[in-house]
Amino acid sequence: MARIGRPGMSDELRAELWRLWGDGESFSEILRAIGYPPGSIFTVVEQTGGYVPLPCKHRAGSLASADREEISRGLAHGDSIRRIGGALSKSASMISREIGRNKGRRRYRAVDAEDRALRQARRPKTCALAKNPVLRGYVAARLRDDWSPEQIAGTLRKRHPIGSIMRVSHETIYRSLFVQSQWVLAKDLQMHLRTNRPTRRNIHNTVSKQWRSQIKEAVSIAERPAEAEERVIPGHGEGDLIVGRNMSQIGTVVDRATRVTALIQLAGRDMKTVTAGLTRELTRLPVSLRKTLTWDRGMELADHKNVAANTGIDVFFADTRSLWQRGSNENTNGL
Numbered sequence: 001m002a003r004i005g006r007p008g009m010s011d012e013l014r015a016e017l018w019r020l021w022g023d024g025e026s027f028s029e030i031l032r033a034i035g036y037p038p039g040s041i042f043t044v045v046e047q048t049g050g051y052v053p054l055p056c057k058h059r060a061g062s063l064a065s066a067d068r069e070e071i072s073r074g075l076a077h078g079d080s081i082r083r084i085g086g087a088l089s090k091s092a093s094m095i096s097r098e099i100g101r102n103k104g105r106r107r108y109r110a111v112d113a114e115d116r117a118l119r120q121a122r123r124p125k126t127c128a129l130a131k132n133p134v135l136r137g138y139v140a141a142r143l144r145d146d147w148s149p150e151q152i153a154g155t156l157r158k159r160h161p162i163g164s165i166m167r168v169s170h171e172t173i174y175r176s177l178f179v180q181s182q183w184v185l186a187k188d189l190q191m192h193l194r195t196n197r198p199t200r201r202n203i204h205n206t207v208s209k210q211w212r213s214q215i216k217e218a219v220s221i222a223e224r225p226a227e228a229e230e231r232v233i234p235g236h237g238e239g240d241l242i243v244g245r246n247m248s249q250i251g252t253v254v255d256r257a258t259r260v261t262a263l264i265q266l267a268g269r270d271m272k273t274v275t276a277g278l279t280r281e282l283t284r285l286p287v288s289l290r291k292t293l294t295w296d297r298g299m300e301l302a303d304h305k306n307v308a309a310n311t312g313i314d315v316f317f318a319d320t321r322s323l324w325q326r327g328s329n330e331n332t333n334g335l
Contacts, residue, residue, distance in 0.1 A: 009036065014044065021045060022052040042199075049178025050199030063090070063098060063117070068110040071095060075105050128168045129176050129184045135166055136184065139173055143189045148334070149173035174200050194334035195323070215302050218317040221294055221325055228292055231256050235291035237313075238329035239278075241269055241300060251277055253293065254329045261332055274300040279310040287312065294318055294326055 009017075013034045020030045027041050034041075063071075067088050074084035085095040099105055102113040129136045142152045149170035160166040176184040177193070178200045228236035239253040251264035251274065262285070264277045278301075282290060290313045295301045297320045304315040318325040 009040070009044070017041060017044060018052050021050075046199055049175065051175065051179065063088075063094070065110070065114045068098070068113045068117075071098065071113075072108060072110040075099070075108055127172055127176060127184060128165070129172065132165055135168060138166075139168065140185060140189060143173075143177075143185070143192045146192050146194075148194060148331070149177075194330075215297060215299065215304065215317065218297070218304065219315065221316050221318045224292055224294065224314075224316045228256060228294075233291075234258050234260075235289045237262075237293045238326040239293055239295045239301075240326065240329050240333060241266070241274070241298065242333055243269070251281075252329060252333055253278075253282065254332045255289065256328050259328065259332070269300050271300055271303050275303045275306055275310075278307050282307075282311045282313060292316060296320075296326065 013036070016034055017030055017036075020033055025033070030041050031037060067090070070088055071084055074087065079087075081095050081099070082092045085092040088095070098113065099108050102108050102116060129139060138156075139152055142155075143149075147155075152173060153168060153170040156167050173185075177187075177190050225236075227233050234255055234257045236256045237253045238256060239251065242250045242252060244250075249266045249269045251266055253262040253264070254260070262281055264281045266273055266277045278293075282293075290311055292314045293307070294316045295304070296318055301307065301315070301317075304317075307313070308315050323330050
């Protein structure tokens, strides 16, 4: 069984793909770097659920890829097993077992033998959900009730003490959903996640360098006052749009400290309509609750300077596709 991507994608290109994905690059950026279409890149990424695989390592004293190439050459030359073993400083019995488990002298192939050795060397640790059917059933039931993995993990932490077998991290739940080779949670449960993504999005995947429309003079979330991070003082909001089935839209602004939510009815999602709607609703709030507003990089807020001037609110922008930077708003919209 060949690894995903071979022979069409070389080991070097696949390693570069995972390096770029781990650094947070998008499919389009990876395409430009390695020359493979997004569909082929996604096929590779999907096999691990979006998780960057750990590099495979050979156990000390075992045969390496170069050793297997020498074995293949030696067999092609008709060398004896003892001769091959002597050239590699390995015992004849080790070389004999290596050849025997890989189709014998006539059909031995170094690349196939290396693939087989790496697959057998993997000893993934059994996750908590696989070992505990009661916990697995609870998690599956809550997912079907549209709970997020973070809500499930948080509830379990409150109900069960440290060290209990009825505790699990939200990342374990995500991994059990996205890595289907583990056969832990049913694939259809992915449909109950609020993001509807087929793979786990890397936290570094902000695609901030992608070639797309840019909001002029956008102030980064990195410059937002520190008090907004602490969620203690009211007045720091997070905003976004909710688009309905018939392309209707509502603006939402959630206060980070109090979770009070303002709903803004909009006739459209163009820049002028959104600017007018935000101005209309946010000016109804007390001045003490109008400190900052954090929005995503959607072009509907390209006229952020007028919003700031009309409301007295400082507008900041989260990094592209960094949903966790506006977690209160995303969670409220999902609910």
